[in-house]
Amino acid sequence: MESNIIFENAMNLIEQASTVLPDDVKTAIEKAYQTEESGSRARNALEIILENIRLAKENRLPICQDTGTLIFYIDRPKGITEKIIKDEIIRAVRESTRKGILRPNAVDSVTQKNSGDNTGIGSPYFHFEESESDSLRIRLILKGGGSENVSIQYSLPNSEPGAGRDIEGVKKCILDAAFKAQGFGCAPGVLAVGVGGDRMTSYMCAKEQLFRRLDDRNTDVTLREMEEEVYNIANMLGIGPMGFGGKTTVLGVKIGKRHRVPASFFVSIAYMCWAFRRAEVTFRI
Numbered sequence: 602m603e604s605n606i607i608f609e610n611a612m613n614l615i616e617q618a619s620t621v622l623p624d625d626v627k628t629a630i631e632k633a634y635q636t637e638e639s640g641s642r643a644r645n646a647l648e649i650i651l652e653n654i655r656l657a658k659e660n661r662l663p664i665c666q667d668t669g670t671l672i673f674y675i676d677r678p679k680g681i682t683e684k685i686i687k688d689e690i691i692r693a694v695r696e697s698t699r700k701g702i703l704r705p706n707a708v709d710s711v712t713q714k715n716s717g718d719n720t721g722i723g724s725p726y727f728h729f730e731e732s733e734s735d736s737l738r739i740r741l742i743l744k745g746g747g748s749e750n751v752s753i754q755y756s757l758p759n760s761e762p763g764a765g766r767d768i769e770g771v772k773k774c775i776l777d778a779a780f781k782a783q784g785f786g787c788a789p790g791v792l793a794v795g796v797g798g799d800r801m802t803s804y805m806c807a808k809e810q811l812f813r814r815l816d817d818r819n820t821d822v823t824l825r826e827m828e829e830e831v832y833n834i835a836n837m838l839g840i841g842p843m844g845f846g847g848k849t850t851v852l853g854v855k856i857g858k859r860h861r862v863p864a865s866f867f868v869s870i871a872y873m874c875w876a877f878r879r880a881e882v883t884f885r886i
């Protein structure tokens with residue numbers, strides 16, 4: 602019984618994530634469309650993207666052919682094991698792949714063989730937290746490969762963007778990443794940033810920012826000001842949607858931080874494309 606509830610909710614969650622863009626992302630793209638000049642390539646690109654979003658939702662089809670890496674973050678109540686949750690989500694991932702809601706995206710990195718059902722070593726990715734609630738909360742990000750390829754990590758100090766170990770250095774890294782992503786990664790994108798941590802946790806921190814809504818406000822004043830400043834500067838770079846030029850290079854900038862050892866200072870940027878697929882579900886079991 603418990604298993605079936607998890608499976609059904611996971612099926613709906615995956616379909617929602619793959620076929621319906623979150624309302625805050627869609628609103629940001631609609632605003633960008635209004636901002637771009639009439640007849641410009643930027644506006645045309647955004648028009649096609651908005652039509653794509655509409656058709657995907659209407660027909661319950663994937664928003665993009667690359668349905669990405671599956672990243673699950675799960676808050677589980679005490680009485681239920683990670684194994685039951687994992688087993689049911691994996692069952693839902695296999696079934697969603699069979700139904701065409703997900704593209705088979707898990708390739709053995711040595712044999713190059715595609716598992717055919719989106720499962721394999723480390724795939725999907727699961728992150729568990731135990732919660733005090735009696736409800737199970739499952740959050741999902743589908744992270745496209747093209748945008749992942751332009752994600753980047755900097756070790757500070759870094760001579761390439763001329764970044765020192767301070768806030769100004771962090772800003773230089775984020776803007777350097779936005780500049781380097783031009784023509785790749787399907788702009789306009791979102792710059793999700795992790796400041797500090799080690800190489801692994803810095804990227805984790807960056808990716809966790811993708812669970813934030815674009816219209817939220819960072820509770821850390823310094824990070825909030827940095828998000829606003831970098832957003833404004835990035836949108837003056839002229840890269841534009843799909844690199845066609847224009848006023849919309851990024852839809853948002855989200856920054857988190859972690860403590861670090863004195864010897865290291867990492868800045869990690871998880872670049873997310875316009876197909877920013879995020880969904881969540883909470884239910885009692």
Ligand code: SF4
Pocket residue numbers: 665666667668669744745746747748749786787874875876
């Ligand atoms: S980067 Fe994003 S929009 Fe571009 S192909 Fe990949 S998933 Fe699709």
